[in-house]
Amino acid sequence: MLSNIFQLGLKELRSLQRDYALLLLILWAFSLGVYTAASSMPESLHHASxxxxxxxxxxxxxxxxxxxxxxxxxxxxxxxxxxxxxxxxxxxxxxxxxxxxxxxxxxxxxxxxxxxxxxxxxxxxxxxxxxxxxxxxxxxxxxxxxxHYRGTPAQAAELQVKVSFNPNLTRAWFGSVMEVINQITMLSIILTGAALIREREHGTVEHLLVMPVTPLEIMLAKVWSMGLVVLLATALSLLLVVQGWLQVPIHGSLLLFLGATALHLFATTSMGIFFGTVARSMPQLGLLIILVLIPLQILSGGTTPRESMPELVQQLMLAAPTTHFVSLAQAILYRGAGLSIVWPQLLAIIVIGSLFFLAALLRFRKTLAQMA
Known part of the structure; x- marks a missing residue:
C-alpha cells in the first residue's frame, strides 16, 4: 500500500512538472505575489501629492x-x-x-x-x-x-504606548506573512483539484481503475505530493522572500509553523479533491474555488480581526481550517508562540481535516464507481 501511494505520488509530481501554467502560478504566487501584496499595502498616509x-x-x-x-x-x-x-x-x-x-x-x-x-x-x-x-x-x-516656541504643554496625565511585535507598525510585515498563508490555502486546493480534473481530461482515470490500487491510495498520493510541493514553496518563500527580500523578522519556530502547515495542507488538499469530483472541467473548478476561497480568506481573520465580525459569522467560521491556521500562524510567526500555546488550533485542524478527508474519500469512491 505504501509503495502504491509513493509511486502514484511520483506520477502526480511528474504530471505537475509538465504543466507549465501551474508551475508558473506556484512560482509567481510565492515570490512576486507575496512581494507585491506586501509592498502595495501603503501606510495610512505615504508620499501623498x-x-x-x-x-x-x-x-x-x-x-x-x-x-x-x-x-x-x-x-x-x-x-x-x-x-x-x-x-x-x-x-x-x-x-x-x-x-x-x-x-x-x-x-x-x-x-x-x-x-x-x-x-x-x-x-x-x-x-x-x-x-x-x-x-x-x-x-x-x-x-x-x-x-514663539516649539514645544508640547505639560499634561496632567501621560499615556505610554508600547507597540509589541511590530514596533514601527510596518504594514509590509503583516501583508507578506498573510499573503503566504493565503497562497498556501489557494494553491493546495487548486493543485489537487486540477490534478483530478487533468486525469479525467487525459483519460488516465480509466487506467487507474484497472490497476490494483484503491481510492484511498489514489487520494493519499495526491495529498502528499501536492502538499509537499506547497510546503517546499512555503519554506522557500518565508526564507528568501519574506525574510530575505522584504526583511521581515520571523520571531517563532519555522519548523513548528511548517509542521502546522502540513496539517493544514491535509485539510485543504482534501477540499481540492472534493471540488475536483464535483467539477467536470477546469473552468467549473475555478468557479467553485472562487466561491469558497474568498470567504475562507476574508472571514478567517487574515484580513480583518474576527472580533469585528458578527457573532454568527465567527461561530460558523470555526468549521473552516483556515480560521485556526491563521490564528496559529500569527501566534507563531508574529509572537513567537510555542506548541504549548497553539496546540488547540492544531487539534482543531486535525479534526476538521479528517472530516474533510472522509467526505472527499466518499465522494471520490462514488465518482470512480460511476465511471467503472
Whole structure:
C-alpha cells in the first residue's frame, strides 16, 4: 500500500512538472505575489501629492509649506490659483492648499482667517486620513508661531504606548506573512483539484481503475505530493522572500509553523479533491474555488480581526481550517508562540481535516464507481 501511494505520488509530481501554467502560478504566487501584496499595502498616509497656492508669501505661510515633509507627503509643489483646479481635475494632486493673502497679518490680529483645503476624494486610501493630518499640522504650526516656541504643554496625565511585535507598525510585515498563508490555502486546493480534473481530461482515470490500487491510495498520493510541493514553496518563500527580500523578522519556530502547515495542507488538499469530483472541467473548478476561497480568506481573520465580525459569522467560521491556521500562524510567526500555546488550533485542524478527508474519500469512491 505504501509503495502504491509513493509511486502514484511520483506520477502526480511528474504530471505537475509538465504543466507549465501551474508551475508558473506556484512560482509567481510565492515570490512576486507575496512581494507585491506586501509592498502595495501603503501606510495610512505615504508620499501623498500636495500643492500649495501661497498668496501671502509670509514667514507663517512658508512655515506651513515646510511642515509637509516625507514620508507622509511629497515635496509641496508651488502653483498659482489658475493651476489649482487644472491640477485637481487632472489628478496630479491629492491635496491643494490655498493660503490667502494677508494670512499672517490676520492671524496676529486674532481675526481667525480661513485656509482652503481641496481634497481629491477619489484617492480613497489617503484622502480622508490626509485631510486630518493637514489640519493637525496646520493648527500646530500656527499655534507654535503665535507662542514663539516649539514645544508640547505639560499634561496632567501621560499615556505610554508600547507597540509589541511590530514596533514601527510596518504594514509590509503583516501583508507578506498573510499573503503566504493565503497562497498556501489557494494553491493546495487548486493543485489537487486540477490534478483530478487533468486525469479525467487525459483519460488516465480509466487506467487507474484497472490497476490494483484503491481510492484511498489514489487520494493519499495526491495529498502528499501536492502538499509537499506547497510546503517546499512555503519554506522557500518565508526564507528568501519574506525574510530575505522584504526583511521581515520571523520571531517563532519555522519548523513548528511548517509542521502546522502540513496539517493544514491535509485539510485543504482534501477540499481540492472534493471540488475536483464535483467539477467536470477546469473552468467549473475555478468557479467553485472562487466561491469558497474568498470567504475562507476574508472571514478567517487574515484580513480583518474576527472580533469585528458578527457573532454568527465567527461561530460558523470555526468549521473552516483556515480560521485556526491563521490564528496559529500569527501566534507563531508574529509572537513567537510555542506548541504549548497553539496546540488547540492544531487539534482543531486535525479534526476538521479528517472530516474533510472522509467526505472527499466518499465522494471520490462514488465518482470512480460511476465511471467503472
Amino acid at each position: 500636495i500643492a500649495v497656492v501661497d498668496e501671502d508669501r509670509s514667514a507663517l505661510s512658508q512655515r506651513l509649506v515646510d511642515a509637509f515633509q516625507e514620508p507622509y507627503f511629497r515635496t509641496p509643489q508651488r502653483i498659482d490659483l489658475a493651476e489649482m483646479d487644472r491640477g485637481m481635475d487632472g489628478g496630479r494632486y491629492t491635496f491643494t492648499l490655498n493660503i490667502p493673502a494677508n494670512f499672517q497679518r490676520d492671524v496676529l490680529a486674532g481675526r481667525r482667517p480661513a485656509v482652503q483645503l481641496n481634497v481629491d476624494a477619489t484617492q480613497v486610501s489617503q484622502a480622508f486620513t490626509g485631510a486630518g493630518y493637514i489640519q493637525s499640522i496646520g493648527l500646530a504650526e500656527v499655534s507654535e508661531f503665535l507662542q
